[in-house]
Amino acid sequence: MFTDRLRRASYGWLLVQGLAAALAPKRSIETNLKLWGVPFENVDAVEPKSWYVDSTRAVGIGMIATGVAGLLFEREDESSNDD
Numbered sequence: 616m617f618t619d620r621l622r623r624a625s626y627g628w629l630l631v632q633g634l635a636a637a638l639a640p641k642r643s644i645e646t647n648l649k650l651w652g653v654p655f656e657n658v659d660a661v662e663p664k665s666w667y668v669d670s671t672r673a674v675g676i677g678m679i680a681t682g683v684a685g686l687l688f689e690r691e692d693e694s695s696n697d698d
Contacts, residue, residue, distance in 0.1 A: 623689050630682030636675025640668045643675070 636643040641663065648658045663671075 619689070623686065626682045626685035626689065628682075629678050630686070633675045633678025633680075633682055636671050637679060638675075640671040640675065644668065644671055 644663050648661060
């Protein structure tokens with residue numbers, strides 16, 4: 616019921632975050648720094664190293680795979696409950 620909808624929404628949010636990280640990893644890093652960098656000064660001056668950008672893209676791809684798999688399992692679970 617409520618937890619099922621919340622779980623599906625979480626998988627969807629994971630998919631959206633993964634798309635952002637995979638397609639625009641630098642922008643995703645900048646956004647996260649702005650959100651989490653409140654206690655820091657000069658967050659705009661931080662430049663990520665290339666390996667970090669690559670790992671962010673790889674994590675984004677993993678998040679996409681997890682989100683899609685979770686949504687597919689939820690759909691499969693729904694169809695098996697209907698039978």
